[in-house]
Amino acid sequence: MTTHTYDVTVEWTGNLGSGTDDYRSFSRDHEVMAGGKAPIAASSDPAFRGDPARWNxxxxxxxxxxxxxxxxxxxxxxxxxxxxxxxxxxxxxxxxxxxxxxxxxxxxxxxxxxxxxxxxxxxxxxxxxxxxxxxxxxxxxxxxxxxxxxxxxxxxxx
Structure with a gap:
């Protein structure tokens, strides 16, 4: 059986200074990266406190x-x-x-x-x-x- 693997890195970039000390105190922003490719700027859906300018x-x-x-x-x-x-x-x-x-x-x-x-x-x-x-x-x-x-x-x- 042939298998293929896919490795990605998801790095949270949304620490606004106090980490996750409160549900509203942090950004959902993060980057998605794989194999030296340009990162994808991502967040959560705006309905879940995300940045609408970023992919979710x-x-x-x-x-x-x-x-x-x-x-x-x-x-x-x-x-x-x-x-x-x-x-x-x-x-x-x-x-x-x-x-x-x-x-x-x-x-x-x-x-x-x-x-x-x-x-x-x-x-x-x-x-x-x-x-x-x-x-x-x-x-x-x-x-x-x-x-x-x-x-x-x-x-x-x-």
């Missing part, structure tokens, strides 16, 4: 699902004879809070990829290949909520 874990989860779908989709298109010339996804995730207000979980992610193909003869296959991605996408296969997709297929210069 919930956005990063939705991003991961959308990225994985796109990368597998482009692979399937390349090996299946579909020439994609543009791809943009406006992904949407829903997190539902528990009634107690103390926790929550994602209940769905909807991917809305807008794909432009080079030729009209490729449009139907381009649409169908989205359905094959879920069986391959590592991230979508790892989450316990539905990931759906609503693709829009366009033809270049049409």
């Amino acid at each position: 874990p919930e956005e990063l989860l939705v991003t991961s699902v959308a990225q994985c779908h796109m990368l597998w989709y482009l692979h399937l298109c390349a090996t299946g004879g579909v020439v994609v010339v543009d791809y943009e996804d406006h992904a949407h995730g829903v997190m539902t809070m528990d009634e107690s207000g103390g926790g929550g979980r994602f209940t769905e992610i909807v991917l809305r990829p807008e794909v432009t193909v080079a030729d009209p003869s490729m449009a139907e296959k381009a649409r169908a290949l989205h359905g094959d991605v879920h069986a391959l996408c590592f991230i979508a296969r790892s989450v316990n909520f539905p990931v759906t997709h609503l693709p829009v297929i366009r033809v270049q210069n049409s």
Whole structure:
């Protein structure tokens, strides 16, 4: 069995001088780093006292699902004879809070990829290949909520 490992560092940068001596006394700011890459400035969701100018874990989860779908989709298109010339996804995730207000979980992610193909003869296959991605996408296969997709297929210069 082949395995792949992924190591990241999450470094809290939000000590405002008194650490976590009170729920409101510290910033949720942190950086996400991996293998010498530029750090990602992150925080918690603004609803949980985070900085709205920084990425939050919930956005990063939705991003991961959308990225994985796109990368597998482009692979399937390349090996299946579909020439994609543009791809943009406006992904949407829903997190539902528990009634107690103390926790929550994602209940769905909807991917809305807008794909432009080079030729009209490729449009139907381009649409169908989205359905094959879920069986391959590592991230979508790892989450316990539905990931759906609503693709829009366009033809270049049409």
